[in-house]
Amino acid sequence: MSAEPMKLVFTDAQPAPAAMVPIIPVQGPLTYSRATRPGGDSEALIRQYLPLVRRIAWHVHGSMSTIVDVEDLVQIGLVALVEAVGQAAEQGGQFKAYLKTRLRGAMIDELRRQATTTRxxxxxxxxxxxxxxxxxxxxxxxxxxxxxxxxxxxxxxxxxxxxETADAVRFESMDEVYADDLPWFADDTPDAFEQLAESDLRDTLIAAIGALPEREAMVIQLYYVEELNLEEIGQVLGVGSARVCQIKSAAHAKLKKALAKKV
Missing domain, CATH: 1.10.10 (Arc Repressor Mutant, subunit A)
Structure with a gap:
């Protein structure tokens, strides 16, 4: 939209009479400043009450529990302090008392969340x-x-x-306590070479059992897999326990010979 029509409107305009113009006393140049927020400077309040946070953290740590490091309590207190600063204007002169309660409550709540024992x-x-x-x-x-x-x-x-057993359980980071040379972290699982050797021996044993005569293989199967005693095996085969013992001994001899060749 052009401003030319508006200029033409005021072409014949005359200044207003001096009596109609109000006189405004000049008090100085106009300046602009950032308005002060209710509750004062937040950063200044935080710096002011930092010692209070540490003092309450040490008090809670010493009088209530050691399951949380004091520096962790300080960090919890700092978060509570930042949150509480927004209430400074509403609390007014009672802000310090309000802040003490807020800090202590936040730290105690954290202890309760991490507590592993009863009161x-x-x-x-x-x-x-x-x-x-x-x-x-x-x-x-x-x-x-x-x-x-x-x-x-x-x-x-x-x-x-x-x-004596009332101490709380303390959980440590695995990265802080783990070491390859500590016995309780040792793995008793056979290494790859041992597993390979056992696999070869197992295959050899399976093949040797498969090569046994039918009656000897059956005795080995009933004795070691089915866990029958000699008398029970004799009843299955229709022979006495002494004969079963002889068959088992013969089978053992053949199996030992086959394994000796492998070793």
């Missing part, structure tokens, strides 16, 4: 370690089971069953 077991574990600390401080050396049982007011058997 009772966690309580017994705390009592157990507290008793060790107390007795060590008083005696100057680590206490024995009898002293610990007396301190906790339980029997030695209950101490072993409910207190």
């Amino acid at each position: 009772g077991a966690m309580r017994r574990r705390r009592q157990y370690h507290a008793a060790i600390k107390t007795l060590t401080a008083s005696a100057g050396r680590a206490p024995d089971e009898a002293a610990l049982a007396t301190e906790l007011g339980v029997t030695v058997e209950k101490l072993r069953a409910d207190y």
Whole structure:
């Protein structure tokens, strides 16, 4: 759309009388600044409360559980801090108290998610370690089971069953604990050469059994596969157990000879 028609409208226009023009006092040049968001600078608040996050993380780690590293609790607290900063304007002067509750709650929730023991077991574990600390401080050396049982007011058997085994299960990364030379990671499966040798011997044995006379092959089959005793085999063949023993011995001799040639 062209602006020429609009210019023609104001061609004969006259200035307005001075009495009709309002007087606006000049207070300085107009400037523009970024509006301050409610709750202040988020980054400044985060930097301000970082020490609080670490302090609460160490407190939770020391007083409640060691199944989660303190640095992991710090990371959880940082996430909770960033989320809580958005509520700073609404909380006003109560923000610090609100933040403490938020941080501690987030860390405890994480501990509960990763807990592998019951609350009772966690309580017994705390009592157990507290008793060790107390007795060590008083005696100057680590206490024995009898002293610990007396301190906790339980029997030695209950101490072993409910207190000493109350530690939580801790899961470690396989990459951190695995090593080829550790015995519990060793594989007892025969290597390829052993498997090949066993396969050759098995094939030789199968062929040798197949070459036995029918009665000798049947005795081997009934004795080793069907797991019949000599008397039961005799009943199948219609002979006495002594005769069965002779047949089995003859079969063994032929099989040993065939395997000796292979070895």
